[in-house]
Amino acid sequence: MHRLLERQLKQARRDSPDGSTDLEMLLRLVDAAYVEFDRQRRVLAHAHEIMHEEYGLINAGLSRLRDAITQMGAGFAIWDSADRLVLCNARLREILPQNAELLRPGVAFADCVAHMAPQLGSVGGNAPPRDWVAERVARHRNPGDSFEIALIDGRHVQIWEARTSEDGIVGVYVDISDVKRAEDELRRAKDAAENANHSKSLFLANMSHELRTPLNAIIGFSEVMAAEMIGPLGDARYREYARDIHDAGKHLLEVISDLLDMSKIEAGKFELASEWLDLGELIDGVAHLVRGRAREAGLSLHTVAPPGLPPVLGERRALRQVLFNLLGNAIKFTPTGGRIEVTAKTTADGGLAVRVTDTGIGIAPQNIAHALTPFGQVDCSLSREHGGVGLGLPLSQRLVELHGGRLEIVSAVGAGTTVSVLLPAERVGQSALRSA
Amino acid sequence: MRIEQRIWQADTGWRVAASDGAIAPSLVLFFAAPGTVDDGQRFAELRAQYPAAPIIGCTTGGEIADIDVLDGSIVATAVEFAHTRLAFSESPIDAKGCSIAAGKRLGADLPRAGLRGVFVLSDGTRVNGSDLVAGIQSVLGPNVAITGGLAGDGSRFGTTRVGLDVNPEPGRAVAMGFYGDEIRLGFGSFGGWDTVGPERLVSRAQGNVLYELDDQPALALYRKYLGPEADNLPASALLCPLRIHPVGKPEAARVRTVIGIDDAAGAMIFAGAVPEGHIAQIMLGHFDNLIAGAGRAASRAAVPDARLAILVSCIGRKLLLGQQIADEVEAVKGVLGAACRLAGFYSYGEIAPLENSPLCDLHNQTMTITTIAEA
DSSP states (O other), X not given: OOHHHHHHHHHHHHTSTTSSOOHHHHHHHHHHHHHHHHHHHHHHHHHHHHHHHHHHHHHHHHHHHHHHHHHSSSEEEEEOTTSBEEEEOHHHHHHXXXXXXXXXXXXXXXXXXXXXGGGBOOBTXXXXXXXXXXXXXXXXXXXXXXXXXXXXXXXXXXXXEEEOTTSOEEEEEEEOHHHHHHHHHHHHHHHHHHHHHHHHHHHHHHHHHHHHHHHHHHHHHHHHHHTTSSSOOSSHHHHHHHHHHHHHHHHHHHHHHHHHHHHHHHTTOOOOXXXXXXXXXXXXXXXXXXXHHHHHTTOEXXXXXXXXXXXXXXXXXXXXXXXXXXXXXXXXXXXXXXXXXXXXXXXXXXXXXXXXXXXXXXXXXXXXXXXXSTTOOSOHHHHHHHOOOSOHHHHHHHHHHHTTOEEEEEEEXXXXXXXXXXXXXXXXXXXXXXXX | OEEEEEEEETTTEEEEEEEOSSOOOSEEEEEEOTTTTSSSHHHHHHHHHSTTSOEEEEEOSSEEETTEEESSOEEEEEEEOSSXXXXXXXXXXXXXXXXXXXXXXXXXXXXXXTEEXXXXXXXXXXXXXXXXXXXXXXXXXXXXXXEEEEOXXXXXXXXXXXXXXXXXXXXXXXXXXXXXXXXXXXXXXXOOOEEOSOOEEEEEEETTEEEEETTEEHHHHHHHHHGGGGGGTTGGGGGSOXXXXXXXXXXXXXXXXXXXXXXXXTEEEESSOOOTTOEEEEEEOOHHHXXXXXXXXXXXXXXXXXXXXXXXXXXHHHHHHGGGXXXXXXXXXXXXOTTSEEEEEEESOEEEEOTTSSOEEEESSOEEEEEEEEO
């Protein structure tokens, strides 16, 4: 008899006063049991359904993981607490082809390592240590940072390992040969570039000396000759030639200085010696220097610097050179009868703007960027007509940028050009400079 | 050590179910169905029967009298010790926040010298059982084993009562200390539930309120698992306890029972903390495994010549096993033997030492057994 029925019978007897079986009571108990079994069957059937669903979820999760492990670009392996392979992906066998046959579930890690040892190359020029196998196994059991191994076929593998919650090890193995190669190439290229740059600097320094020395002789002696300091030259044409030699020499010296400045800036070796400057004075000084040339070219030159202009923190020589270049360009590219104006005023953002405006031939918009490139004078015919190597604008731009400012060019072909030197607020003082 | 067991049922009144003859009890332990002790009449009868003995007891989710599981009854067991002495302490439990303090008071009021073990009964719905046990143990240290359980109110989770020498009242906890060199106490606690479905992350929880598992509302998941039983929430959630453990530490797993739901928040309220970041897995009961689990608890608890075993089993087991619930008690009896009388109740939480640890904690969904023998 089923033990439940036995229990029910016992209860039906116990609850009746004369010890006989209370049939009604027994039926009630049996009926309740049937009802309960129905309920439990429903619960079980539902549980079965839920389990089916949950297994679906688990399987979906598993196949997602399996898929990810198969598809990942790195080798992947899980080792159990006894250091035997639980699973690995095909990529690992590709990365370690000598171990491909060995890498089956159940294989001991130590066996894999022992089999690999003869395949090892040098790492960073160091041959693998004699006790590499023991070291590798120990490191595997106590994983830390990732590390690299080199194989004799020239490939490099990066290994990352970590402990799992089941006291096993999970490992990711990446073939970094390409990265290594690229790194090497990059290093070689960098070395070569650094060498070339060093040679260039050396060359320029030498050139500077080699060029300036004879040039100074040419400039000095032509000046002596033009002034007929030692005695008359005779024919007046000799005096004129001597002046031409002197002017050409000075021009050459300027070009060489520009070149040197440009290469210093490009090498990041140009350091500003800043001081507080009165810009109005600077403009007047430069204008004075070029006024003769402007007059000779039949141009009118005007400077407009309001009184009380705030001082500017900058390098006198550099800003002079910028102004000199801009004015020189304006004179060079403005036809006879034109007008050149230099203005200086504070801007809305607290900075200061110096503008050189001419009524010259102008630059087409598409050529402005080109004009700012070293040696990129817009039109070769221009240099033939007007002279110059095309360093003025780019050098000026770099010098202004060294001051934290920028150079702005607004131009219309045939109508003229305005070049603005915009200095930032942090370079502009609070009040007018005390008159020096 | 002599024992007398009396059972009260509405149609028969008090009757003697087991007796070792004339007895001068050191203790009367009773477990009463909810509703049977509201008016104090049954307690007065018990006091009249045993005028000199300390009487402790509580309300239940079902009473155990040897191999019978009863409803609507009172099972009173009088115990006469030859050598063992007892001491008692009690504390109010009026809000969940004071459970640690209540535990400390229960522990502090028990003399320390010769203390061999503590049995605790507490209100089952106004207590944080883990805190209560931690409070007691913070005073008594880890070397004193604490067992016991939380009083029940059928499957209603309403009012539960506990009493020491008075008719049981809501909001009380009592502790009983065993003293002397002759007493032998045994403990065993085992569930036998099976985890099912995938492990899920406790992605949002606060204290004992679980909001989300794997970023999904926990209540919706429970409704799915319960299916046709979902209409009987929260009682039916007892069919699906939750096993939780810290990531990577399955050995530190605990079983948590649902004691309420928050429909508006989609949340489940558990008998103990469900920490965010833990791994959770839903459990289902397989009849045979639950019954075998009760047997395993008995094997762990067995001491030689045990005369009495106090069984504290979870109400969730009774709801699931239905008329077969007596099978788990028979399984215990089968292990402990005919000479060991069983008394116990279905509870809202069981108290016992953790396996392989001196620490005690609140358990859910287990059969928890305290065996008593005197040398």
